[in-house]
Amino acid sequence: MKSILIKNALLITLDDNRPDHFYGDLLINNGLISEITETPNSIDPEKAMTVIDGTKLFVMPGLINTHGHAAMTLFRGYADDLPLQEWLEDKIWPIEEYLKAEDVYWGTMLAVAEMLKGGTTTFTDMYFFMDKVAEATAECGIRAVLSRGMIGFGDSAEKGLLETEQFIKDWHGSENSRINVFLGPHAPYTCPPEYLKKVMVLAEKTGRPLQIHLSETKKEVEESIQNFGKSPVEQVDELGLFNYPVTAAHCVHLSDRDIEILAENNVGVAHNPGSNLKLGSGTARLNNMLAKGINVGIGTDGAASNNNLDMIEEIRLVALLEKGIRMDATLIDAKTALKMATSMGAAALKIADIGILKEGLKADLIGIRHNKLHLTPLHNPLAHIVYAAAAADVEYVIVDGQLLLEKGRLTGIDEERVIFEASKHAKELVRAKNEKRDG
Amino acid sequence: MKSILIKNALLITLDDNRPDHFYGDLLINNGLISEITETPNSIDPEKAMTVIDGTKLFVMPGLINTHGHAAMTLFRGYADDLPLQEWLEDKIWPIEEYLKAEDVYWGTMLAVAEMLKGGTTTFTDMYFFMDKVAEATAECGIRAVLSRGMIGFGDSAEKGLLETEQFIKDWHGSENSRINVFLGPHAPYTCPPEYLKKVMVLAEKTGRPLQIHLSETKKEVEESIQNFGKSPVEQVDELGLFNYPVTAAHCVHLSDRDIEILAENNVGVAHNPGSNLKLGSGTARLNNMLAKGINVGIGTDGAASNNNLDMIEEIRLVALLEKGIRMDATLIDAKTALKMATSMGAAALKIADIGILKEGLKADLIGIRHNKLHLTPLHNPLAHIVYAAAAADVEYVIVDGQLLLEKGRLTGIDEERVIFEASKHAKELVRAKNEKRDG
Numbered sequence: 001m002k003s004i005l006i007k008n009a010l011l012i013t014l015d016d017n018r019p020d021h022f023y024g025d026l027l028i029n030n031g032l033i034s035e036i037t038e039t040p041n042s043i044d045p046e047k048a049m050t051v052i053d054g055t056k057l058f059v060m061p062g063l064i065n066t067h068g069h070a071a072m073t074l075f076r077g078y079a080d081d082l083p084l085q086e087w088l089e090d091k092i093w094p095i096e097e098y099l100k101a102e103d104v105y106w107g108t109m110l111a112v113a114e115m116l117k118g119g120t121t122t123f124t125d126m127y128f129f130m131d132k133v134a135e136a137t138a139e140c141g142i143r144a145v146l147s148r149g150m151i152g153f154g155d156s157a158e159k160g161l162l163e164t165e166q167f168i169k170d171w172h173g174s175e176n177s178r179i180n181v182f183l184g185p186h187a188p189y190t191c192p193p194e195y196l197k198k199v200m201v202l203a204e205k206t207g208r209p210l211q212i213h214l215s216e217t218k219k220e221v222e223e224s225i226q227n228f229g230k231s232p233v234e235q236v237d238e239l240g241l242f243n244y245p246v247t248a249a250h251c252v253h254l255s256d257r258d259i260e261i262l263a264e265n266n267v268g269v270a271h272n273p274g275s276n277l278k279l280g281s282g283t284a285r286l287n288n289m290l291a292k293g294i295n296v297g298i299g300t301d302g303a304a305s306n307n308n309l310d311m312i313e314e315i316r317l318v319a320l321l322e323k324g325i326r327m328d329a330t331l332i333d334a335k336t337a338l339k340m341a342t343s344m345g346a347a348a349l350k351i352a353d354i355g356i357l358k359e360g361l362k363a364d365l366i367g368i369r370h371n372k373l374h375l376t377p378l379h380n381p382l383a384h385i386v387y388a389a390a391a392a393d394v395e396y397v398i399v400d401g402q403l404l405l406e407k408g409r410l411t412g413i414d415e416e417r418v419i420f421e422a423s424k425h426a427k428e429l430v431r432a433k434n435e436k437r438d439g
Numbered sequence: 440m441k442s443i444l445i446k447n448a449l450l451i452t453l454d455d456n457r458p459d460h461f462y463g464d465l466l467i468n469n470g471l472i473s474e475i476t477e478t479p480n481s482i483d484p485e486k487a488m489t490v491i492d493g494t495k496l497f498v499m500p501g502l503i504n505t506h507g508h509a510a511m512t513l514f515r516g517y518a519d520d521l522p523l524q525e526w527l528e529d530k531i532w533p534i535e536e537y538l539k540a541e542d543v544y545w546g547t548m549l550a551v552a553e554m555l556k557g558g559t560t561t562f563t564d565m566y567f568f569m570d571k572v573a574e575a576t577a578e579c580g581i582r583a584v585l586s587r588g589m590i591g592f593g594d595s596a597e598k599g600l601l602e603t604e605q606f607i608k609d610w611h612g613s614e615n616s617r618i619n620v621f622l623g624p625h626a627p628y629t630c631p632p633e634y635l636k637k638v639m640v641l642a643e644k645t646g647r648p649l650q651i652h653l654s655e656t657k658k659e660v661e662e663s664i665q666n667f668g669k670s671p672v673e674q675v676d677e678l679g680l681f682n683y684p685v686t687a688a689h690c691v692h693l694s695d696r697d698i699e700i701l702a703e704n705n706v707g708v709a710h711n712p713g714s715n716l717k718l719g720s721g722t723a724r725l726n727n728m729l730a731k732g733i734n735v736g737i738g739t740d741g742a743a744s745n746n747n748l749d750m751i752e753e754i755r756l757v758a759l760l761e762k763g764i765r766m767d768a769t770l771i772d773a774k775t776a777l778k779m780a781t782s783m784g785a786a787a788l789k790i791a792d793i794g795i796l797k798e799g800l801k802a803d804l805i806g807i808r809h810n811k812l813h814l815t816p817l818h819n820p821l822a823h824i825v826y827a828a829a830a831a832d833v834e835y836v837i838v839d840g841q842l843l844l845e846k847g848r849l850t851g852i853d854e855e856r857v858i859f860e861a862s863k864h865a866k867e868l869v870r871a872k873n874e875k876r877d878g
Binding site: 073074075076077078080081082083084087110113114117118218273274276277278279280281282283303306307308309310313316317319320321323324325326327328329330331333334371372373374376377378379380383384387388390391392415418419422423426427430 | 512513514515516517519520521522523526549552553556557657712713715716717718719720721722742745746747748749752755756758759760762763764765766767768769770771772773810811812813815816817818819822823826827829830831854857858861862865866869
């Protein structure tokens with residue numbers, strides 16, 4: 001495997017045993033971080049096959065996107081400014097009916113290419129035709145947590161369980177463990193208790209964690225109270241779901257008791273402020289969750305409700321929103337926001353060996369160019385990344401020790417072809433839906 | 440003067456008499472838009488000295504930044520995650536004491552260069568050493584509304600009035616009217632009633648509009664009620680300030696009556712959601728203001744509280760925040776958000792001939808490249824700009840018929856020198872402040 005040396009970079013390791021930022025070198029060997037020095041130009045370049053000049057680069061752990069539906073890039077800008085039910089029932093679900101495996105492949109390629117260019121090194125997905133998502137993930141070199149989305153109604157209920165089990169066998173741990181498979185029951189309101197019990201049996205059998213949408217909207221919570229006499233969090237907790245490792249997406253409308261349950265059971269939370277705002281779902285109780293010690297990662301959600309997969313933008317929104325909503329400028333400082341997007345995201349996804357720059361951990365890291373107008377002057381590197389940087393500033397991305405973005409260019413993805421194919425597949429989907437409507 | 444033809448572009452004119460978007464050509468002559476066609480490649484290229492290939496470009500009115508303090512770029516990242524009073528009193532004000540004319544010049548150059556690259560064609564400034572700000576504005580080719588900030592206490596009170604009058608004489612209407620000068624009383628809490636009366640006398644004498652910070656924080660409103668028995672809006676209204684054209688910045692904490700007063704008096708509002716969130720000031724009642732017909736423009740505020748001057752980011756925040764806070768996904772649709780950043784911003788700043796692409800209006804416009812991963816597929820151009828685009832996608836900027844950004848490069852500004860000089864001046868300011876502290 002290739003060895004890479006990054007020389008003379010401004011390192012932001014997010015390791016609490018080191019200074020917040022310092023100039024130094026970082027060496028990668030066999031996919032792992034093998035050496036970090038706090039003196040620039042101190043590691044012998046002869047040690048590495050590839051040397052990257054880190055001058056004017058912030059080098060930090062890769063960003064971890066803890067929630068999304070990658071192939072929904074095909075529906076980016078297809079339906080906006082609509083109430084959630086109209087958006088879902090009149091726009092998204094009807095067009096998703098026409099999705100074929102190849103659409104999902106190109107939609108995922110588009111998503112992964114966009115995410116890599118913006119510094120994301122791990123993404124999370126819950127969708128359909130997951131073999132195609134895994135293929136795209138394998139080809140592109142990115143790290144992923146993938147779930148076949150399961151709905152507990154109708155014919156597809158049983159199929160979801162069978163396909164999930166097969167998907168785990170086929171893909172979990174593959175590509176040098178870059179591909180992680182989770183069970184993906186969609187949500188308590190689409191997975192009745194009897195079905196969730198079957199999902200738990202499969203979790204027991206496979207030993208794999210679960211991801212689930214939880215308490216995304218006020219309506220969902222109200223209906224849960226109406227149907228079960230308890231909140232979605234209480235309901236799945238009483239079923240025993242939290243006896244298994246769980247990453248819960250959204251968690252916008254939580255009671256104090258809900259937050260305690262999540263904390264007691266070490267449930268990871270994927271916080272998606274952009275999507276929660278855009279769909280009118282509301283604003284989560286982020287600071288309360290963090291205060292209870294919950295691992296809260298950051299997610300973009302799908303591009304149909306965001307509308308990009310820009311994690312730096314999402315980090316900024318996390319930090320700004322909480323300050324404004326709670327009217328307290330000290331909440332979610334820059335370092336906390338960066339940890340949420342890296343080490344806390346890794347913890348939320350139950351992955352132990354990424355999220356910090358540290359010897360022995362996996363080499364998932366990014367380089368952000370800072371000799372730019374909007375990052376001048378350089379008073380505080382951490383504040384610059386959170387409050388001023390942009391996806392386009394990301395110039396280097398390394399995942400599992402492989403250089404996937406070099407001087408701002410994707411090394412293994414034909415960007416023009418992805419744009420062409422994704423556009424073509426999106427157009428065909430719209431045409432198919434409109435023909436049905438007009439026919 | 441130069442003539443420029445943009446051929447085969449995806450035009451977003453924001454003119455209600457035209458389709459939302461269409462492929463066509465746009466011709467510029469003598470600083471004005473002279474022809475728009477709804478058929479691509481229909482204007483004879485021989486008519487223009489410069490021809491821009493608009494293929495894969497969105498072409499729309501330039502963005503209008505209605506509130507800021509340009510030279511505060513020098514303090515970008517200097518103080519973050521602090522309570523407003525500590526931020527101001529321990530960090531910003533003490534370092535501002537050391538500001539010299541040359542600092543303001545280079546801080547403004549940095550701001551203007553950053554703004555142009557992100558598609559801003561008009562910016563608003565309230566600061567000190569305004570001759571230097573006007574010089575930088577004149578050199579860079581951008582359009583501006585400039586005010587010498589006036590504080591009504593101490594020695595500087597009288598000086599502020601005199602310098603404002605001189606500044607109007609020296610600069611208002613210069614550079615083919617690119618430079619507009621407003622009176623800039625800082626805020627009701629820094630300008631006592633007797634002082635505001637003097638400002639109004641000067642407004643009467645010069646015929647120039649005013650800009651003022653208004654109801655930015657809850658504390659400001661509470662203190663106004665304590666001191667005057669009325670809100671800041673009611674207080675300045677009763678003084679007669681709104682008998683003059685006014686642009687009010689922030690307006691975060693408004694009563695229903697305040698909103699009525701602003702609407703009745705055609706007060707323009709500069710809405711700064713990013714700064715309001717970051718400083719913990721809160722969230723404005725945007726939809727209520729728009730419902731009453733108030734012209735609400737968008738502002739970045741200074742880079743010490745934002746921390747960039749990225750108007751596309753700010754447009755997105757405007758649209759997302761209102762949906763999430765009010766839990767209604769239909770609020771501030773993409774077109775409304777774009778109008779706020781262009782035509783409504785122009786109206787808020789009392790400038791009649793910019794903000795729409797229309798024959799006879801000034802040629803202030805931008806081109807945004809859309810054959811990019813994060814803008815694929817192309818379902819809806821307006822939604823893409825608001826919800827997915829980035830400052831780095833802006834490739835062309837034309838102000839007053841002059842091409843200031845071409846293929847993403849500034850035509851008249853030495854970017855590297857600006858980064859070098861601004862960094863140097865910022866460093867010297869920090870050194871001066873620390874020497875005082877340690878001395």
